[in-house]
Amino acid sequence: MSKKVLMRGSQAIGEAAVRAGCRFYAGYPITPQNELTEYMAEAMDGLNDGTFIQAESELAAINMVIGASMAGARAMTSSSSPGISLKQEGISFLAAQELPAVIVNTMRGGPGLGNIAPSQSDYFQATRGGGHGDYRTIVLAPASGQELADLTRTAFEYADKYRSPVLILGDGMMGQMMEPIVFPEPIDVRTFSPKSWILDGAKGRPSRIILSLLLNPPEQEDLNWRLARKYEIITREIPMSESYMTSDANMIVIAYGTAARIAKGAVKRVRELGLKVGLLRPITLWPFPNRPLKELSRHVREFLVFEMNMGQMIDDVKLALEGRGNVHFYGRPGGIISTPDEIAKTINSIYHRQHLEED
Amino acid sequence: MAKKIFQRPKYLKKAVFHYCPGCGHSILHRLVAEVLEELDIGERTIGIPPAGCAVLAYNYFDVDMGEAPHGRGAAVATGVKRTLPDRIVFSYQGDGDIAAIGTAETIHAANRGENITVIFVNNGCYGMTGGQMAPTTLIGQNSTTTPGGRDVKRDAAPIDLSEMLAIARGSVYIERTAISSPKNIRRTKRALTKAFKTQMAGLGFSLIEVLSPCPVNWKMSPVDAAKWIDDTMTQTFPLKVIKDEVGKLD
Numbered sequence: 001m002s003k004k005v006l007m008r009g010s011q012a013i014g015e016a017a018v019r020a021g022c023r024f025y026a027g028y029p030i031t032p033q034n035e036l037t038e039y040m041a042e043a044m045d046g047l048n049d050g051t052f053i054q055a056e057s058e059l060a061a062i063n064m065v066i067g068a069s070m071a072g073a074r075a076m077t078s079s080s081s082p083g084i085s086l087k088q089e090g091i092s093f094l095a096a097q098e099l100p101a102v103i104v105n106t107m108r109g110g111p112g113l114g115n116i117a118p119s120q121s122d123y124f125q126a127t128r129g130g131g132h133g134d135y136r137t138i139v140l141a142p143a144s145g146q147e148l149a150d151l152t153r154t155a156f157e158y159a160d161k162y163r164s165p166v167l168i169l170g171d172g173m174m175g176q177m178m179e180p181i182v183f184p185e186p187i188d189v190r191t192f193s194p195k196s197w198i199l200d201g202a203k204g205r206p207s208r209i210i211l212s213l214l215l216n217p218p219e220q221e222d223l224n225w226r227l228a229r230k231y232e233i234i235t236r237e238i239p240m241s242e243s244y245m246t247s248d249a250n251m252i253v254i255a256y257g258t259a260a261r262i263a264k265g266a267v268k269r270v271r272e273l274g275l276k277v278g279l280l281r282p283i284t285l286w287p288f289p290n291r292p293l294k295e296l297s298r299h300v301r302e303f304l305v306f307e308m309n310m311g312q313m314i315d316d317v318k319l320a321l322e323g324r325g326n327v328h329f330y331g332r333p334g335g336i337i338s339t340p341d342e343i344a345k346t347i348n349s350i351y352h353r354q355h356l357e358e359d
Numbered sequence: 360m361a362k363k364i365f366q367r368p369k370y371l372k373k374a375v376f377h378y379c380p381g382c383g384h385s386i387l388h389r390l391v392a393e394v395l396e397e398l399d400i401g402e403r404t405i406g407i408p409p410a411g412c413a414v415l416a417y418n419y420f421d422v423d424m425g426e427a428p429h430g431r432g433a434a435v436a437t438g439v440k441r442t443l444p445d446r447i448v449f450s451y452q453g454d455g456d457i458a459a460i461g462t463a464e465t466i467h468a469a470n471r472g473e474n475i476t477v478i479f480v481n482n483g484c485y486g487m488t489g490g491q492m493a494p495t496t497l498i499g500q501n502s503t504t505t506p507g508g509r510d511v512k513r514d515a516a517p518i519d520l521s522e523m524l525a526i527a528r529g530s531v532y533i534e535r536t537a538i539s540s541p542k543n544i545r546r547t548k549r550a551l552t553k554a555f556k557t558q559m560a561g562l563g564f565s566l567i568e569v570l571s572p573c574p575v576n577w578k579m580s581p582v583d584a585a586k587w588i589d590d591t592m593t594q595t596f597p598l599k600v601i602k603d604e605v606g607k608l609d
Contacts, residue, residue: 001500023442024438024441024442026438046418051441051442052435053441053471055434055467056464056467057463057464059431059434059463059464060431060434060437060463060464060467061429061434063427063428063435063438063464064434064437064438064441065438066425066427066428066431066434066435066438066440067407067415067427067434067435067436067437067439067440067441067442068438068439068441068442069438070405070425070435070438070439071405071438071439071442071443071446072442072443073442075438075442090428090431093428097426169366179543198407199405199423199424199439200423200443200446201402201403201404201405201422201423201443201446201447202401202402202421202422202423203403205400207420207421207422207424208408208423208424209417209418209423209424209425209426210425210426211417211424211425211426211518212426213414213415213426215411227374325479342592
């Protein structure tokens with residue numbers, strides 16, 4: 001049995017990655033996630049089959065990950081918002097070449113260089129592909145230290161299962177906060193079943209090609225269809241969310257990651273005042289957990305989306321609700337962290353303005 | 360009984376090259392395949408083709424091939440090689456790929472001393488996109504983006520990437536050769552052999568720059584293009600061993 005350890009969020013991702021069999025990490029320094037890069041440097045140093053490279057650029061880092069993934073390694077890179085922008089070329093190639101990889105984005109305020117404070121500024125970038133071309137990436141949004149560890153394991157599993165890049169979307173607050181964590185047991189990488197598509201030298205088998213150039217339009221269309229079918233399967237199989245006090249609720253707050261923790265505090269406060277408010281916390285941002293929202297919309301009319309940005313996930317909430325219910329928004333961008341009281345006040349005002357106390 | 364003295368190398372597929380008449384890629388592909396066969400390393404080799412004319416190299420080499428984004432060959436090769444250190448990894452890159460958009464990746468891979476082999480095909484232009492100025496276009500040379508000839512003040516001088524890479528502490532063997540005559544083709548093959556042997560011996564970063572004809576974009580006949588390499592191109596890019604910390608290899 002693993003025991004509880006107190007650990008910083010960024011380092012928890014690193015430890016969980018190593019335990020998930022990650023044996024290749026390339027990264028470039030950027031705040032607020034350097035602790036993860038530093039953790040991987042030390043961890044890989046302690047393994048006889050691990051590789052850590054401090055790359056000369058974000059571009060080089062993601063392309064090294066492409067190479068490691070082609071060669072069959074469980075590979076990871078990490079960065080923060082501006083650095084993730086630079087990695088988008090490689091993420092598009094990972095998607096096109098159907099290569100597994102895990103990319104951690106510890107989001108900060110933006111656009112541009114922005115700041116280094118916790119933010120959810122990159123929801124659009126993460127959930128809409130981010131790079132060029134017709135593709136999706138799986139996006140996981142942990143909200144606690146324990147979940148950072150658990151979802152890092154999940155990220156590597158999904159990456160291999162679906163041969164797709166998987167993004168873990170956190171923020172500086174989650175990365176810096178120390179919490180007690182129970183790690184899953186390490187996986188012995190020798191127990192992984194061999195991958196049938198990797199490039200390791202064509203000995204005793206036909207040579208393989210991993211490519212993304214498909215000059216012939218029907219061949220490109222075939223790839224796009226294959227990806228689309230894969231995305232349909234992913235959309236069916238992995239949506240994840242947490243419902244908190246939703247069964248009797250007549251108003252639902254929707255928030256993910258750090259924002260969801262703040263929102264949960266707000267929901268607790270307004271419950272004490274007798275308001276029937278619940279929280280839906282998407283854990284997968286893509287695929288978005290449409291079903292629980294759709295089900296809630298049968299008896300809930302008022303929805304409040306809370307994000308640490310100017311309104312990005314709200315688009316997906318509206319798509320999931322398909323016009324059923326009123327969607328309100330409260331957001332603080334730029335690295336400002338709202339308090340539960342602030343959200344509680346917003347909930348309160350919507351609740352009473354919509355006469356929900358009479359329901 | 361007739362003795363077979365010339366045949367398709369083992370590691371070239373039975374495919375017809377798409378390259379233009381007189382293009383150097385076909386010859387160079389053949390040389391690389393011959394070297395892989397002679398060193399008996401084809402079954403443990405992974406090749407990284409570039410963006411550019413040679414992107415389709417994966418249709419010709421009968422070894423595992425993984426396409427890199429434009430210019431990132433050395434970074435992708437780094438990822439493969441570090442994951443599988445006992446395999447042979449080469450990247451095959453054009454001048455625009457390696458000396459413009461991928462300069463940083465190349466310099467840093469060389470400086471880290473990555474134990475990979477880079478084949479740098481210098482034809483002085485962007486071939487696949489239709490003959491624009493490359494970082495290696497000669498001063499005064501016409502291209503579709505230097506219609507009056509490359510002007511140093513406006514367009515900069517050609518870049519000496521191989522010489523720059525020789526300064527990098529991790530590079531051990533760098534040579535410039537040409538695909539312009541039987542003699543130079545034989546020298547190119549010798550250099551390629553040494554580069555792969557350098558990697559097999561685990562000595563570090565090796566790179567062979569190959570001056571290669573692009574008759575279509577140069578608007579020359581294949582014969583004139585070969586002659587132009589020898590007479591003109593080699594004045595800017597002299598054929599020589601630029602760095603050799605390897606010495607003799609068995």
